[in-house]
Amino acid sequence: AQxxxxxxxxxxxxxxxxxxxxxxxxTSDPSYGLFWYKQPSSGEMIFLIYQGSYDQQNATEGxxxxxxxxxxxxxxxxxxxxxxxxxxxxxxxxxxxSGGYNKLIFGAGTRLAVHP
Amino acid sequence: xxxxxxxxxxxxxxxxxxxxxxxxxxxxxxxMYWYQQDPGMELHLIHYSYGVNxxxxxxxxxxxxxxxIRTEHFPLTLESARPSHTSQYLCASRGGQGxxxxxxxxxxxxxxxx
Numbered sequence: 001a002q003x004x005x006x007x008x009x010x011x012x013x014x015x016x017x018x019x020x021x022x023x024x025x026x027t028s029d030p031s032y033g034l035f036w037y038k039q040p041s042s043g044e045m046i047f048l049i050y051q052g053s054y055d056q057q058n059a060t061e062g063x064x065x066x067x068x069x070x071x072x073x074x075x076x077x078x079x080x081x082x083x084x085x086x087x088x089x090x091x092x093x094x095x096x097x098s099g100g101y102n103k104l105i106f107g108a109g110t111r112l113a114v115h116p
Numbered sequence: 117x118x119x120x121x122x123x124x125x126x127x128x129x130x131x132x133x134x135x136x137x138x139x140x141x142x143x144x145x146x147x148m149y150w151y152q153q154d155p156g157m158e159l160h161l162i163h164y165s166y167g168v169n170x171x172x173x174x175x176x177x178x179x180x181x182x183x184x185i186r187t188e189h190f191p192l193t194l195e196s197a198r199p200s201h202t203s204q205y206l207c208a209s210r211g212g213q214g215x216x217x218x219x220x221x222x223x224x225x226x227x228x229x230x
Contacts, residue, residue, distance in 0.1 A: 035219070043204055045159075045221035091158065101172065102210070103149065104219060106158040 002027045002096045006107035013082045014115055020067070021077045021110045023092030033095040034075040035104065036066065040088045048090075051075055082114045119143050122207050122222035129197055129229055137192045137225045139207035145220075147210040148190040152176060152203050153224075159206060165190055197229045 003026040013019040025034065036048040051059045051066045059066040067076040079086055092107045120141040129135055141148065146167045151159040161174030165184040179201070180194050190209075194201055207222040 037221075043206075043224040043226065045206060045208075045224075047219065047221075089156065101164060101166070102147070103161050103164060103174070104159075104208075105161075105175075108158045109156070111156070 002029070002032075002094060002098060002105055004092050004094050004105055004107035006092055006110050008110045009108075010111045010113070012113040012115055013079075015084060016081055018078060018080045019082055019112065021079070021090050021092075021112065023075045023077065023107060025073050025075060025092075025094050027073075027094065027096075029097065034066070034068070035093040035095070036064070036075075036077045037091045037093060038086075038088050039091060039109070045091070049077065079112075084114050084116060087112060087114045120207060120209055120220050120222040122205075122225050124225060125223060126226045127228070129227070131196075131198055131229055133197050135194050135197055135227070137205055137207075137227070139190045139192070139222060140188050141190075141209040141220070141222075142188065143209060143211060143220065144187060145209035145211050146187065148184070149208040149210070150174070150180075150182060150190070150192050151206045151208065152178065153206060154203050163192065197227075199229045202227060202229050 005024045032053045034051045038046045049061045049064045051068050058068050063080045065078045089109045091109045093104045096105045123138045148165045150163040152162050153159045160176035162178040163182040165171045171182050204224045204226050206224045
């Protein structure tokens with residue numbers, strides 16, 4: 001079965017520094033997609049970045065980059081130059097097509113606190 | 117601006133009441149989903165729909181039911197709310213092919229059953 005593991009329940013970082021949030025995944029499907037979402041205290045899920053399993057390069061979106069290590073089955077999110085507004089829950093997710101339908105499965109999340 | 121809307125944003129209701137959580141999207145997406153999320157925890161899929169009159173249960177067993185009479189509308193109903201139903205409920209929709217597969221989430225409904 002496909003699974004997402006986020007081993008850091010909480011992280012903190014000083015403003016303007018970089019932080020890495022860990023994500024490992026397990027799948028037997030050769031074609032898959034990995035997502036990172038940000039969830040502020042208000043509750044909505046904000047899409048940050050996507051990495052396809054066949055993508056040759058690591059995905060980047062502004063201050064967000066994804067450190068994709070396919071052999072190790074890891075897809076860590078790197079946030080550069082942290083801002084106070086980055087304080088939120090961060091979820092790693094994977095597209096799952098088992099059971100005949102397409103859905104996202106999520107990890108347990110990492111709560112990031114950015115300190116001034 | 118949001119293209120998928122959930123109402124109410126917050127709901128506190130007594131045990132035994134019937135409730136309906138609304139979800140509407142303006143993007144014409146065929147696929148819609150309901151996820152349940154306990155505070156600070158991961159999201160679990162409870163219902164999904166691939167189009168009008170198509171609904172299926174997700175991975176997490178739920179006492180709620182859903183309907184899909186119109187493409188844009190995917191309401192979730194609890195016939196008799198219980199404290200164990202206290203959670204956040206997130207609605208999502210997905211468009212056609214393409215990166216990142218078009219998943220869009222609503223702002224969620226935080227339900228408290230007292």
